[in-house]
Amino acid sequence: MNILGIYGSPREKGNSEVILDEVLRGVKESGASIKKVYVRELKMSGCRECGGCNKTGRCVVQDDMQKIYPLFEEADVIILSSPIFFYGISSQAKAIVDRAQAMWSKKVLIKPRDQWKNHDSGTGYLIAVGATKGKSLFEGVQLVARYFYDALDMDYGGGLFYKGLERKNAVLNNSEILKEAYAFGQRIVMGT
Numbered sequence: 001m002n003i004l005g006i007y008g009s010p011r012e013k014g015n016s017e018v019i020l021d022e023v024l025r026g027v028k029e030s031g032a033s034i035k036k037v038y039v040r041e042l043k044m045s046g047c048r049e050c051g052g053c054n055k056t057g058r059c060v061v062q063d064d065m066q067k068i069y070p071l072f073e074e075a076d077v078i079i080l081s082s083p084i085f086f087y088g089i090s091s092q093a094k095a096i097v098d099r100a101q102a103m104w105s106k107k108v109l110i111k112p113r114d115q116w117k118n119h120d121s122g123t124g125y126l127i128a129v130g131a132t133k134g135k136s137l138f139e140g141v142q143l144v145a146r147y148f149y150d151a152l153d154m155d156y157g158g159g160l161f162y163k164g165l166e167r168k169n170a171v172l173n174n175s176e177i178l179k180e181a182y183a184f185g186q187r188i189v190m191g192t
């Protein structure tokens with residue numbers, strides 16, 4: 001099983017990164033293989049809405065996103081991790097999501113319409129962390145994740161969502177979250 005972890009925070013060793021590290025530790029120790037992408041290291045733009053992918057299913061913008069498309073293709077599972085920024089995911093992570101428009105174009109070119117929702121390319125998950133405790137804190141990002149994975153022809157499998165974590169190292173004081181993250185990684189591989 002190939003698992004791709006996308007680290008969506010601009011903050012190195014921040015809360016969403018520590019949690020994804022724990023999830024991937026559980027994944028690895030359960031025998032799956034892992035690739036990691038750190039969005040803060042990528043030099044790329046958002047989607048230009050140029051329509052360049054409409055006829056070929058390929059993005060025409062030549063930047064670091066071109067390295068990510070093959071990782072999408074080979075992954076059985078994708079785990080996107082992001083801080084909550086203004087009730088959304090980080091702008092760096094959103095750029096990757098928007099550039100998945102080329103994958104959507106590819107899907108609709110290749111598949112008949114009645115198979116667009118088959119989601120037979122695997123499962124995607126979301127990890128999100130916010131500082132406040134608002135009731136709707138994770139509503140927007142879950143919709144983003146659902147339709148990101150739909151573009152990749154993947155099911156959205158839910159994820160891990162934590163409120164009240166603000167300082168960079170806040171999650172390190174919460175062994176329950178770290179334990180839950182590790183177990184979540186194991187469950188992803190075991191398929192339970």
Ligand SMILES: Cc1cc2nc3c(=O)[nH]c(=O)nc-3n(C[C@H](O)[C@H](O)[C@H](O)COP(=O)(O)O)c2cc1C
Binds near residue numbers: 014086
């Ligand atoms: C630009 C910006 C916007 C933020 N917006 C929100 C928000 O809307 N709601 C919230 O609960 N926390 C918000 N936060 C706090 C972060 O989500 C929080 O500190 C989180 O733990 C950061 O995760 P990270 O360490 O993985 O980057 C914001 C932080 C920044 C820098």
